[in-house]
Amino acid sequence: MTDSVADGMDGxxxxxGGGISGLTFANLVxxxxxxxxxxxxxGLMRSVKEDGYTFDLGSHILFSRNKETLDFMLGLLGQNVITHRRNTKIFYKGIKVKYPFENGLGDLPKEEAMGCFNDYKTAYEKREKGELKAPQNFKEWMxxxxGKGITEKYLYPYNRKIWDYPPEKMDIFWVEGRVPQPPLDDVRKAAMGEESEGYTHQLNFHYPAKGGIQAVTDALAVKVGKRLKTGFEVKKVRREGAKWVVVGPETRVYDRLVTTMHINDFVRLYDGVPKEVREAAGKLKWNSIHLVMLGLGKAKLNDIHWAYIPDSDILPNRISFPSNFSPNAAPPGYSSVLAETTFAPGGEKAWMKPDEIVERTVEGLHRIGVLGRKDVSFTKLVTCRYAYVVYDLDYQENMxxxxxxxxxxxxxxxxxxxxxxxxxxxxxxxSAMEKAKLFY
Ligand SMILES: Cc1cc2nc3c(=O)[nH]c(=O)nc-3n(C[C@H](O)[C@H](O)[C@H](O)COP(=O)(O)OP(=O)(O)OC[C@H]3O[C@@H](n4cnc5c(N)ncnc54)[C@H](O)[C@@H]3O)c2cc1C
Incomplete structure (x- = not known):
């Protein structure tokens, strides 16, 4: 992979925006x-370093189905990488069910496991015979x-929680291919307690040994060098003839423009955006995230990498254990937990006070046995405005x-x-690689 390309075009x-997308693009062009x-x-691939801990802005791992992409990421890290085999759970009613849920049915009481398998089989067979109505939304798709069992026990409550948006109002064009469909026999075996794996392109994952996930973007930033201007908040963009004038702490003029900013923000600061475009951008749905970073005075909490919590009584939807990703993520003799709570902008969780977010996170994790309250010796809250794109039913039209x-x-x-x-x-x-080609 070349670091940068010869300029085939003038201008x-x-x-x-200098997240992974902008940095990769500039590395190539x-x-x-x-x-x-x-x-x-x-951007989102930065890491917080404090008191000997390293926390990412949401649990990040490196994986890809595409070898060229994975090689590119790992090439940036050189020797600074650790490879793990995923050990991931769903905390369901006091049971640590192996992830993905359909491959972990054997961890459930026998009757529940067989119930889930039978429902899966019914849906599978009816679908094959064309007896099931095609789903119109994400809830129906599940x-x-x-089938009913897996949907009601895990998929629906977890998805309701992570999106903070009703799955019945979400589109489904994106799930096919993203959420794999396990063979019937794998689910049967799982229900009988036999080992099987799902979501296998992510079964082995990589993580920087030092520096958190930011080690990846730091390495890219070094390659971009002086062409990266930090502390430059773009406030206005306007078109002047064939040029773009970008106004921030100073004014820059470009022949071509690439934006990686949130589309809503871009539309707001771009001069002369037609009303229908502003309205379409305003209708897009997305969510935000509270990240509670916890340090614990215990050398090892468990050997889990991350876990999903579908229970709506517990604040976080997902927790991860950074000190299990890399021993350098916590001081010697300590361990760490990163708890993620996604929330809809303007919704109930958007208005929670910082102390309440940390307290409800610690209380919830204590209640489900993840940690002992008395062991918590470091807490920090970071809230990120942009976390996940939510594919609502009007998404495609607005886009x-x-x-x-x-x-x-x-x-x-x-x-x-x-x-x-x-x-x-x-x-x-x-995407940066594909788009860079248009500029060669
Ligand atoms: C909780 C969570 C977990 C994730 N886990 C994984 C994972 O395990 N593996 C994985 O591969 N991916 C993961 N991701 C996804 C990954 O973080 C993103 O896909 C990626 O970081 C997005 O990069 P980006 O450059 O497109 O956007 P961003 O990272 O958002 O970058 C946009 C940049 O634009 C800048 N910007 C905004 N406004 C302005 C302005 N006015 N002027 C100048 N600059 C501006 C921002 O500061 C930011 O740096 C996760 C995401 C989340 C939220």
Whole structure:
């Protein structure tokens, strides 16, 4: 993989935002300059380092189905990498069920496991015979694909919690391919207590030995070098003839424009956006996340990497154990937990006070036996405004309007919140690679 390409075209390119998408793009296109509002680049792939702990902005691991992409990520880390075999659970009614749930049915009481399998089989067979109505929304899709048991015990409550949006109001075009469909026999074996694995492209994952997930974006930032301007918050963008004028702490003029900012923010600061485009962007759904970072005065809590918590009585939807990703993530003799609570903007959890978020997180994790309250010796709360894109039923219609506008203006949308897709970092990298080709 080449670091940067020879400039086949004239003209300089402005890239708004220095997360993994903007940095990868600028790494490939030598005449691109990245404007990043924070003093540290990396976006969602930054890490908080405090009191000997390293926490990411939400649990991040490195994996990809695509070897070229994975090689690119790992190439950035060199020797600074640890490879793990996933040990991931769903905390369900006091039982640690192996993830994915359908492969962990054997951890449930026999009767519940067989109930889930029978429902899975019924859905499977009816679907094959064409006896099931095609699902119209995400809730219907869960029943259609996984049957009643797995849906009601895990899929529905967990998805209701992570999106903080009703699955019955979510589209399904994105789930096929993303949520794998295990063979009937695997689910039968799982229910009988035999070992089977699902979601296998992520079964082995990688993580930086030092520096948290930010080690990846730090390495990219070094390659981009002086073409990365941090502390540059873009406030206004306007078109002047064939050029773009970008106003921030200073004014920059570009021949081409790539934006990785959240599409809503971009639309707000771009001069002369038509009303229908502003309205379409305003209708897009997304959620935010509270991250409670906990340090514990115990050398080892468990050997789990991360766990999902579908129970709505417990605040976090997912927890991870950074000190199990890398021993460098916590001081010697200590361990760490990162608890994630996603929430809809303006919803109930958006208004919780910081102390209440930390307290309810610790209390909940104590109650389900993850940690002992008395062991908690470090707490920190970070809230990120943008976490997940939510594919509501109007998503595709709204995106058509926005994409058509970007195309007419000649602006390249790149990355998770600009293309507005549920991209992991591997897809951000791939999209940057694909788009960079248009500039060679
Ligand atoms: C909880 C959680 C867990 C995740 N886990 C994984 C995982 O395990 N593996 C994985 O591969 N991916 C994971 N992801 C996804 C991954 O974090 C994202 O896909 C990726 O970081 C998005 O990169 P990006 O560059 O597109 O966007 P961002 O990282 O959001 O970058 C956009 C950049 O634009 C900057 N910006 C915004 N406004 C302005 C402005 N006005 N002026 C200048 N700059 C501006 C921002 O500061 C930011 O740096 C996870 C995401 C979340 C939320």
């Amino acid at each position: 300089n390119i402005g890239v708004l 030598g005449r691109a300059e990245v404007l990043e509002k924070e003093w540290t680049a990396g 029943r259609y694909r996984f 058509k309007v926005i994409e058509a506008f970007a195309k007419t203006e000649g602006i390249t949308l790149l990355g998770r919140f600009s293309e507005f897709r549920y991209y992991n970092s591997d897809r951000c990298i791939e």
